[in-house]
Amino acid sequence: MSLMDISKIFSLLQPKEEDEDNEQCQALNRAVSSDDAALLSELLSQENYRRYINTRSGWGIPVTPLRTAAALGHLRCLELLLEHGAEIDCLDVKAQTPLFTAVSGKHLDCVVALLKAGADPNGSQYNNCSPVLTAAREGDVDVLLELLRFGAEVDVRPKVPDWASNATACRGPLYISAVYGHLDCFKLLLLHGANPNYNCTDEKMLARIKQPKTVLEMCLRYGCGVEYIQLLIDFGADVYLPTLIIDKTTKQNEAVVLLLKERVCPKTLMSQTRLAIRRYLSFTNKEPAIDSLDIPLILKNYLKHVTSELTK
Structure with missing residues (x-):
């Protein structure tokens, strides 16, 4: 491919500066990219900028300002965009929501802000992956905890056709x-x-x-x-499900x-009782439900698997 061909491709991807609408979109994204919350606030105070708050712009893969803020971890800009009505679960071309990009970037404060504002903790149904799968793969226990606290599906699986x-x-x-x-x-x-x-x-x-x-x-x-x-x-x-081939190794x-x-x-009666009680409790609110039980603290901790004082 010649240099001229490459230049032509990039010229097609590059935003047209003469387009007034695009200039306003670019101004919002530049303010977010530079983490300039003061400038962003000033722009959003003007209707001719605010109406482009959910418009995608930028090189290559156009994105909304909220998606940019989430991907870069710029919390104050993200909060300003949400305060001014940014669409919280808008999708990019990969069907990724701002929450998904915040999780991928390990930006815990942005993840919490998006969840509190009503973001879907499961991400997009059109994306093969999900925020929970991403956090589990990356080992980000703090992000994973917030997703689960806000009702994310704990047994979510990769989306594949039947x-x-x-x-x-x-x-x-x-x-x-x-x-x-x-x-x-x-x-x-x-x-x-x-x-x-x-x-x-x-x-x-x-x-x-x-x-x-x-x-x-x-x-x-x-x-x-x-x-x-x-x-x-x-x-x-179920310890009887795996088929084990036992050898000397x-x-x-x-x-x-x-x-x-x-x-x-066989399991002890105490262990079986713990399993039975935990199965009875709501999956999404187990800890608050356990805390509300009228039982000694040592038993509450046992139900939460946070003590070794009792024999399993």
Whole structure:
């Protein structure tokens, strides 16, 4: 490709400076990009600028000012745009919402601001990924906690067409946090009601997959530490689901030994009671619901899996 051809392509992508509307859009985006909240406030006080608050502009992939603020982590600009009526769940060409870009950028303050303003914690239905999947992959436990607090789907899965269903469809946040070694995220997901067996809870889809793998099997396959196996056991995973091939090597594996022990030793009544109570409580409000119970603090902590004082 010649230099002339390349120049022509970039000229097509470049905003036309003579376009008055585009100039106003560019002014808003420049103010946001430079994190100039004072200038942005001045511009938004004028109707001829404010009416372009949701207009996409910029090189290559046009984006709204709110999307720019979320991607760069410019909190004050983001708050100003929301105060002046910016569309909170507007999509870019990748079907990503401002919240998704804030999560990807690990901008916790922007994530919280968007969620408080009413952003959909699950992102866009048209995007194959989701904020929760992204936070679980990156190991960003603080962002993940906020998403779950605001009602994000804990067992969300990658969006694939029915005809393309495969084992990947079962690889939700719990699976991802395990294979990437993010133990804090793994436990947080379980605390918020993640299914300890399969991330995918759609029985029809599971039936279409030739050999769906449990989270427990995947933890063993990827050599996750014994802590992961113990958490799955504590949160009620079916220890009889994985088909284990035991040889001289795997017999020495601490995680496998723990699993085999669990298969022959029944759970204590106390552990079974904890599982039953947690299943009864609402997934999205477990901690407040536990705190409201008229029981001793030590038992509340046991229900929250935050104490080692009681025998499991």
